[in-house]
Amino acid sequence: MKSTRRAFLKATGLATSSLFIPNFLKAFEMGNSSFNGKRLVIIQLSGGNDGLNTVVPFRNDIYYRLRPKLALGHDQIIQLNDELAFNKVMTGLADIYNNGLMTVINNVGYPNPNRSHFRSMDIWQTASREDEFLHTGWIGRYLDNECAGSCQAHTALEIDGSLSLAMKGHEVKGMSMENVQQLLKMTDDDFTLKVAHSDHHHEHEEVEYLYKTLRETVSSAEYIEEKSKLYTSKEAYPLNEFGKRLKTIAKFINSGIDTSVYYAGLTGFDTHAAQRGTQNNLLRKFSDGIYAFVKDLHKNNNLDDTLIMVFSEFGRRVKQNASGGTDHGAANNLFLIGGGLNNPGFFNESPNLMDLDKGDIKYTVDFRQVYATLLEDWLGSDSEAILNERFDKLNVIRS
Template sequence: MKRRDFLKRTSLASTALLLPKFLSGFNLIDEAIATGKKLVIIQLSGGNDGLNTIVPFRNDVYYQKRPSLAHQKSNLIGITDEIGFHESLIAHSNLYNNGELCIINNVGYPNPNRSHFRSTDIWHTASDADQYLQSGWIGRYLDASKSKSLDAIEVDDTLSLLMKGSKTDGIATKNPNIFYRTTQAPYFKKVVSHHDDAHLNEHNLGYLYKTMVTASSSAKYIYETSKTYTSKTTYPNNEFSKQLKQVAQFINSGLQTKVYYASLGGFDTHANQANKQKRLLKVYDEAMEAFIKDLKQEDSFKDTLILTFSEFGRRVQQNAANGTDHGTANQVFLIGSQLKKQGFYNPMANLSNLDSIGDLKYDIDFREIYTSVLNNWLDIDAKKVMHKSFKGLNIV
């Protein structure tokens, strides 16, 4: 049985592969408070409609293709004489005006896949459309940089492929207190107390116990470090805001973690899109506003880069249900105070030059963005992480 298949079939495989307290003597954590750059990755899951997020309100084709979904200029937050933010993106318009937002238009990849699951895997692994990788680009970053599991945290109950490496996986946890208390449960002490060296030499069991030891030390360190900071910022009362509040607590407490991942779902707007997207973008925007305020109050924003993506955009032509179907190219947002390029990185998509089924053509391969982040923000040679060579962009 393969290692990952084995883990998937155990009850210990989801959040952390938990372990009793008596193994906490295996000190796998550097106790010194770490400083340095942080990367926060946010996914708008389901395929956010980028064309109604950054809106070309002077484009006749836009209104022809979307007779009931197109936004009017009067409802938008102006960016230029031709383009505006969706009305829900008030905080992002302020970031734009402050020079803290870069909007990268027409991002995609060759031979795009319109399946949520497959396209998400492609974005998470940085693979080609016809290539199936078993490790995520952040997981491979952990491997290449010889980082520890706690150097990448997903604020969720389960770990995404994005965070899984060949040698080292990130950690998934929503609540460091619950994470730590669970590792102290007598049940886990009983389970692990029955192991012996022979078991540890078995490939699957050896990996399992090693991961459990790592989880135990990580849980204690994460809990004891993160509890030293209490946010003074008021966040909206929703699950996505709770995720970002937790990330802010991790960062502001001095946790050594380098990469965080959170997501907001619901963007698969096949029907009645206008109200759904308005609500979701409001949730996203207001949570981000609180999160960035929290970081700025503790002077952590200057060392934080935020990357927001969606696994694909939507079809240019609206459908009969006042929604949009799965499309291709989309925007990526980069947010930070150390951006080399602010505003728009490249022009809006040409709506008069669509592909054979009416989707946007991509200009920028998303892996060029990853390459830039790896080389210039996470300070590692991207060639050690990516399976192909990409030129990168001069943004960070």
């Protein structure tokens, strides 16, 4: 604890000392009741990542015919089996794959795919049907289901300035921060702390709700700072924003912070024009970041209890467009990475480019099947209560 805060804690300020309860102490004592020791890290690739130039069907003639300029030649790939290969820039990810730490699920999507970024992202984040509009996210409803008033705010943590819909439940919401410093800048001033700790009676439920949110935020900020400040990662992460975000998550995991779900994103995948350079840069950033992250967790013996899920709101059109790019598509591949996978490798068949829906890949795995699997087999929760429907699980988690 910094001395200024200690000084503050001694001061009575707006509240009298008898009413004053240092919330972070409670956080230490109580622990996080919902935490089962497993961590889920969700990585959102925003803008619609072109899955076909990420996992390349390098034996498929249609792929080369429909993408005369964009298709990756045999010198631009890292072969994984006799059908599929990674884009050559993803050396780290190939290493992860070859070490049996990765499962690729092809053709993930949903019926009647929506090709608007916002709508499709909402569908993925809320786990709604394509024709229903939900105001809560799937992780938020996981919190609703698990917490019942007993969770700390950092049970689900997004590494970003603001909180995604995915993280908002009816009753409980996750928390967001760019990093510890940014969070402390927001909470660690006398005024905010005094307000958060003032214990006066609030005549209105809504005002009480605001105070409760503030108290929980400040309490989690204190807890995270205390718990993580002694840990320094020895791993070299790429110096970009995505690398920094992953480094923050690894720091928290390796310091033993009891967060169940982390959420972070990498954006810029909306490659309508001049796709090659843009996407390669992004995929390199993505792969290098994940590689450092996985190594970091592995060295600290935290990889077996961590599962990374990587998704994008849709894939892209199989046929290239006239601007050296691709337009919005439908089904896409999704990655699971970690030490707890059952039978890693390719989970299912390659995309069928002979049977397209308006030029886009058809889905054969509903994304909510992936969610149901992660919720039940990984987080030990009740997927039907969270997804409002029962979905067949996929056999991808080692029991």
